[in-house]
Amino acid sequence: MNYSDLFKVAFKSLLANKRRSLxxxxxxxxxxxxxxxxxxxxxxVKQKMISEFKTSNSGEQTTQITFSxxxxxxxxxxxxxxxxxxxxxxxQLTQVKFxxxxxxxxxxxxxxxxxxxxxxxxxxxxxxxxxxxxxxxxLTQSDLDLNQKVILLSSDYAKKIYKYSQNAxxxxxxxxxxxxxxxxxxxxxxxxKYSANFLVSKKTYYAGKKMDQSNTxxxxxxxxxxxxxxxxxxxxxxxxxxxxxxxxxxxxxDEGAILKSISTIMDVLTYFISAIAGISLFIAGIGVMNxxxxxxxxxxxxxxIRLAVGATQKNILWQFLLEAVxxxxxxxxxxxxxxxxxxxxxxxxxxxxxHAVVTFxxxxxxxxxxxxxxxxxxILPATQASKRNLIDILR
Amino acid sequence: xxxxxxxxxxxxxxxxxxxxxHDITLDIQQGEFVGIMGQxxxxxxxxxxxxxxxxxxxxxxxxxxxxxxxxxxNKKFTYLRNKNVGFVFQNxxxxxxxxxxxxxxxxxxxxxxxxxxxxxxxSEVLEKVGLGGYxxxxxxxxxxxxxxxxxxxxxxxxxxxxxxxxxxxxALDSQTSAEIMALFKxxxxxxxxxxxxxxxxxxxGKQMDRLLTILDGxxxxxxxxx
Numbered sequence: 001m002n003y004s005d006l007f008k009v010a011f012k013s014l015l016a017n018k019r020r021s022l023x024x025x026x027x028x029x030x031x032x033x034x035x036x037x038x039x040x041x042x043x044x045v046k047q048k049m050i051s052e053f054k055t056s057n058s059g060e061q062t063t064q065i066t067f068s069x070x071x072x073x074x075x076x077x078x079x080x081x082x083x084x085x086x087x088x089x090x091x092q093l094t095q096v097k098f099x100x101x102x103x104x105x106x107x108x109x110x111x112x113x114x115x116x117x118x119x120x121x122x123x124x125x126x127x128x129x130x131x132x133x134x135x136x137x138x139l140t141q142s143d144l145d146l147n148q149k150v151i152l153l154s155s156d157y158a159k160k161i162y163k164y165s166q167n168a169x170x171x172x173x174x175x176x177x178x179x180x181x182x183x184x185x186x187x188x189x190x191x192x193k194y195s196a197n198f199l200v201s202k203k204t205y206y207a208g209k210k211m212d213q214s215n216t217x218x219x220x221x222x223x224x225x226x227x228x229x230x231x232x233x234x235x236x237x238x239x240x241x242x243x244x245x246x247x248x249x250x251x252x253x254d255e256g257a258i259l260k261s262i263s264t265i266m267d268v269l270t271y272f273i274s275a276i277a278g279i280s281l282f283i284a285g286i287g288v289m290n291x292x293x294x295x296x297x298x299x300x301x302x303x304x305i306r307l308a309v310g311a312t313q314k315n316i317l318w319q320f321l322l323e324a325v326x327x328x329x330x331x332x333x334x335x336x337x338x339x340x341x342x343x344x345x346x347x348x349x350x351x352x353x354x355h356a357v358v359t360f361x362x363x364x365x366x367x368x369x370x371x372x373x374x375x376x377x378x379i380l381p382a383t384q385a386s387k388r389n390l391i392d393i394l395r
Numbered sequence: 396x397x398x399x400x401x402x403x404x405x406x407x408x409x410x411x412x413x414x415x416x417h418d419i420t421l422d423i424q425q426g427e428f429v430g431i432m433g434q435x436x437x438x439x440x441x442x443x444x445x446x447x448x449x450x451x452x453x454x455x456x457x458x459x460x461x462x463x464x465x466x467x468x469n470k471k472f473t474y475l476r477n478k479n480v481g482f483v484f485q486n487x488x489x490x491x492x493x494x495x496x497x498x499x500x501x502x503x504x505x506x507x508x509x510x511x512x513x514x515x516x517x518s519e520v521l522e523k524v525g526l527g528g529y530x531x532x533x534x535x536x537x538x539x540x541x542x543x544x545x546x547x548x549x550x551x552x553x554x555x556x557x558x559x560x561x562x563x564x565x566a567l568d569s570q571t572s573a574e575i576m577a578l579f580k581x582x583x584x585x586x587x588x589x590x591x592x593x594x595x596x597x598x599x600g601k602q603m604d605r606l607l608t609i610l611d612g613x614x615x616x617x618x619x620x621x
Contacts, residue, residue, distance in 0.1 A: 005504055016492045305488050308449065309549065310477025310505040312470065391450050394484070395440070 006315075010323040013295070021327055024291045027284025028331030028373065029338060031277040032366045036339025036358065037346070038273040039365075042266040043357035044347055049259045060094060061227040065217045065235055069248035076250070077217050078243045085217075085234055092230045094222045098214035102202055103193040110198075111174040112153075113161050121175065122193050123202035128152065128186060132194060135166040136184030143183075144201040151180035152199040154188035173198065175205075228254050262354075281369065284331070285377035292324050292381035296388075303385055304393030317386035324378025325371050332370025336363060396556070396589065397423040397446060402455035404441055404612075415441050416453070417612045423557075426587040428580070430603030432594060438612040439593050440561060446591065447559040448476040460556075477506055481550025485562035487542040489534040495521070495545050496530035502553040520548045524578060540571035547578060557589035558582070564599060576602055 014021045067076025082096050102125075108118040127139050134155050143150050151173050158165035165185045173180045180200065188195055219234060221227045231252045238250045296303070303316055343356035404416035415438045423429055423446075433439040444450035445457065448464070451472060457464050464475065481502075482488075489498050496517050503513045521527055524544040534542055543563060550558050560579065564572035576599065582588050592603065600606050608616040 002507070012492060301488065302490050305490055306501065306505070308476075308482050308488075309502040310473065310553075311501075312473045312505075315505060391444055394444075394449070394488070 024287050025331035029335040031280035032332045032335025033339040035277045037343040038270050040343035040356040040358045044354040045263045045266050061221045063219050063231040065252050067215050076244050092225045095220035097218045099216035099218040119197035121198045122196035132186045134185045136169040147204045149180045150183040152184050152186050154197050155185045157197040285373045289377040296385040307390045313386040317382045320382035320385045321378045325374030328370045328374035332366045336366035396425045398458040400456040404453040428583045428604040429591045430600045430606045432600045433609035437609045439609045447480045479556040481555040481558045483546050483550045483560035483563045485565040487546045495532045499549045520552045524548045560592045
């Protein structure tokens with residue numbers, strides 16, 4: 001009797017009792033599904049942490065300090081701040097830079113038509129999707145790359161000045177002394193980078209502009225130094241010595257720490273749910289054992305016939321063991337798929353864009369655990385089946 | 396071919412030890428058509444279990460094809476059974492969730508015969524017992540006589556050295572009984588298969604070439620048939 005025959009026989013006997021097999025499987029499905037769900041979410045958190053802490057190959061990490069001024073237009077960091085930080089933290093930091101802001105930059109003294117107003121600018125590296133354009137033409141990639149002095153205006157903003165927003169097309173907008181020609185009108189959308197009043201090419205905006213002030217500072221922490229502790233020290237230093245310390249406050253948003261605490265919670269949760277799943281699997285395993293014992297006693301005749309026509313005890317043992325394992329493994333795989341589904345749905349509902357991640361080793365875990373349950377709880381009934389006394393059966 | 400010498404068999408029944416077979420000595424040659432008769436409880440089933448390699452807990456010697464099998468290992472013993480004996484039981488003993496063809500194929504499957512050969516051989520054998528074309532049927536759809544034919548097909552599919560039939564007509568009406576007996580006779584004359592049939596029906600016993608009678612665990616007569 002080869003293995004494919006054994007599989008076929010086992011499959012057939014499971015199908016012969018569909019309802020019983022399905023009910024017995026449920027426990028395994030629940031156990032495996034819950035473990036896979038929590039593991040997939042845990043994986044997601046870990047992956048998120050890795051991508052957030054973009055550790056470069058040399059072991060450097062970058063962090064950001066932001067300045068929030070009491071007045072909107074205040075730019076917090078100055079070149080002298082950078083010089084001081086560089087001097088003070090020369091060992092821990094390899095680089096200190098202004099970060100070029102690119103969205104919702106506040107600008108004042110903008111002249112649009114006859115009016116002088118303030119507004120917000122978002123800088124583009126890639127063209128806006130055409131679907132957002134309302135009138136006129138969109139900025140093209142070559143507009144962005146070739147320093148074309150063209151601009152897009154949000155329709156709300158244009159309406160305020162020209163009454164009909166399409167009238168704005170072709171007029172000039174002067175920002176920071178540079179005159180831009182209005183090429184098109186777009187629909188602004190809140191909570192995206194298209195919520196600003198103007199869209200301009202990033203290259204054009206910063207062209208010829210010397211950065212001497214910014215609201216964001218980018219630090220590169222040298223290898224072997226804790227990124228968050230160094231950054232915290234820098235913040236502390238700035239609070240004492242920063243040039244604009246009286247005009248606003250410095251803050252370091254430690255996303256890593258938050259993710260780390262989520263990850264710790266996930267770890268605890270994983271242990272907790274694994275323990276519950278373990279109990280579930282244990283009970284399910286006893287269910288499997290129970291079912292197998294019933295099956296063995298129901299099929300005493302079959303065992304006798306098989307032994308009489310030449311099956312060895314080993315053949316019988318394998319047949320029943322395989323039945324138990326097939327039952328638990330199909331439960332395990334079903335549970336794996338369900339867990340995958342559940343974790344994907346849950347990940348839609350949790351913040352920080354954590355995606356459920358299922359790896360091949362998770363599959364192996366589900367497969368391994370369920371087959372182990374099958375073997376552990378199937379071996380006793382299978383042994384009992386194979387040890388049946390042939391003469392007693394056939395009498 | 397089959398040679399039993401001084402076989403004694405004891406049963407433990409509670410505290411008591413029952414002596415079920417007394418000094419059975421008997422030889423059966425290749426191609427014989429043998430009947431074993433006796434009342435229920437006489438020990439005839441016990442005897443054929445021993446002859447058919449199902450039971451090996453007895454005292455005495457069993458020489459099969461000039462080989463004393465008393466000292467065989469379990470594995471070798473199972474192999475011996477698979478290769479040499481075909482069983483036909485009173486209540487057919489077919490596996491109900493398998494098709495006719497799968498039931499008949501069982502001995503070949505356990506013997507490790509290739510699938511193609513199995514299919515071919517099963518069809519041949521079913522044809523021989525008059526059930527050609529019934530491969531895909533389920534045993535419960537068949538009549539008693541047909542089920543017994545399936546059981547015979549299963550017994551002969553592996554070309555065994557001898558067949559053992561325990562009350563093969565016990566659950567059948569007289570018309571079907573006659574058909575089944577004719578089939579056994581045909582197998583014996585055409586294929587020279589050794590056949591051992593256990594019965595308590597004197598009408599069946601009469602049709603045998605040789606008739607052994609057992610009473611209270613003792614072989615009391617060994618006669619040539621008419």
